[in-house]
Amino acid sequence: MKTERAPEGFRVKPRSVDQIRKIALNLKDMLIRNRDYVPIVPLLEALAYNEVIDYEIIEDCDIESDTWGYTLLGRNSEGGIIPFIRIPNKVYAGALKGDGFHRFTIAHEIGHAILHKTDLLINFIRAERSTSHRKEKKWYEDSEWQANTFASELLADIRSITTADNEITISNKFGISRSAARTRIGKLIRDKKRLNQRALKSLYNK
Numbered sequence: 001m002k003t004e005r006a007p008e009g010f011r012v013k014p015r016s017v018d019q020i021r022k023i024a025l026n027l028k029d030m031l032i033r034n035r036d037y038v039p040i041v042p043l044l045e046a047l048a049y050n051e052v053i054d055y056e057i058i059e060d061c062d063i064e065s066d067t068w069g070y071t072l073l074g075r076n077s078e079g080g081i082i083p084f085i086r087i088p089n090k091v092y093a094g095a096l097k098g099d100g101f102h103r104f105t106i107a108h109e110i111g112h113a114i115l116h117k118t119d120l121l122i123n124f125i126r127a128e129r130s131t132s133h134r135k136e137k138k139w140y141e142d143s144e145w146q147a148n149t150f151a152s153e154l155l156a157d158i159r160s161i162t163t164a165d166n167e168i169t170i171s172n173k174f175g176i177s178r179s180a181a182r183t184r185i186g187k188l189i190r191d192k193k194r195l196n197q198r199a200l201k202s203l204y205n206k
């Protein structure tokens with residue numbers, strides 16, 4: 001039997017696709033200009049170098065087998081609070097080799113770090129994580145949905161996708177898995193009902 005999907009993350013500040021896209025593309029444009037393929041490991045390193053985040057590669061055996069990474073809070077060199085990403089070696093090594101699934105995982109954790117710093121802090125202070133949005137299926141308030149949307153917008157830049165593209169060209173051009181490419185196309189088709197290509201270009205081209 002097919003079960004209807006529901007949000008699986010924690011409740012965070014609501015964010016729309018447009019808001020998340022803007023944040024992801026601003027970050028991309030700041031660090032990588034005029035390239036379709038995002039070198040995700042160097043991007044992670046650049047963010048750490050600039051103390052926007054901190055990260056640690058851990059042994060595969062030190063993380064649950066069904067977990068691919070997580071983001072907590074850490075401290076920068078001056079004692080300020082910054083997001084702290086932990087990823088197992090298999091994900092890091094896979095992303096370095098260009099594996100689409102592992103590249104997406106790192107982009108997803110960067111999404112948590114960039115989008116959810118304040119939410120992480122609030123959760124930490126209250127020592128609780130709300131899941132009240134799950135029942136009502138408020139995707140826009142879900143931490144996992146937001147991080148996945150961020151990863152998808154960062155890795156598969158909407159400005160470089162044309163009607164000539166398909167699952168294979170998108171997967172190859174952006175270094176994402178076939179299934180992530182399929183999801184991307186599905187979402188863009190729904191998106192295009194709201195925005196045409198010209199409107200998108202004027203929105204994001206500086």
Ligand SMILES: [Zn+2]
Binds near residue numbers: 108112144147
């Ligand atoms: Zn996550």
